[in-house]
Amino acid sequence: MSVVLQGLAAAQGDAVAHFAGKLRFETDPSDVAADIRAGVTGWVLIDSRSQESWDQGHVPGAIHLPTREIAERAAAVVPAGTPVVTYCWGPGCNGGTRAALEFAKLGYPVKEMIGGMEYWTREGLPVETAEGITRRASDPLTAPTGIACAC
Template identity: 65%
Template sequence: MLSAVLSTPAAHPAEAAAHFAGRLSFEADVSDVRADLLAGETGIAVVDSRSQESWRQGHIEGAVHLPTAEIASRAASLIPPDVTVVTYCWGPGCNGATRAALEFAKLGYHVKEMIGGFEYWAREGFPVVTAAGAETRPVDPLTAPLAPSAAGVMCGC
């Protein structure tokens, strides 16, 4: 029987290394963003590119609310030029964070997209701010360990 996985050969290890290093230069996951926010990392700015209604429904504490359509006109007044911008939108089924990242890149910012978006932030049990205040939802065991490690890292990948 022909292998579905092996029917297309894997890339040469050097090509694979370049590919995966490239992906990491464009993406950050929610656990890494959370760790940096907890550590007080000043070299990043987390940007929520969703609508005002979505922002009120829930967002990451400390994020800057900057809908994609407003990035070109407002980014310079809100985001320092020397930070790496981390964009997020709803989740994997939404490309809003990708569009926002493109807008920041066109303005000359270093930028990464937070893969998983707000959905995975909430599903991993990280705190969110809503119109009613801060809340933490239960951890989804399909996305993260139910208890953080001794180091406080959720994912541990």
């Protein structure tokens, strides 16, 4: 018996609803980077990590707002109704999810950047520190040189 097919695949309508729903709640580093490069405005990127993590490197243009401070400071940092994208360390961390929940509780439209800072860096995207903006080598399994996933 197939391990993959142990559970029946969802019916078409259920599958469409599920995957469309995921895309309403998630974005990825490539899409965030594309919007930043294109100068797209109308949304805010929030880094919900600690000060020490932020100092090690963050997405250029992101706003530092640790999760524990969102309820108190969000209104002063992000205009009401502005779409928010949150991120934390990476897929092994649910900090971006917790930050997204805090913004959702405050009534903000919100998405989480899946992969977080880990995948941002692994894709070789720019990282900002106090010393300036740098690019680290991309992980060839995440962003092979000269090849784009073109998704």
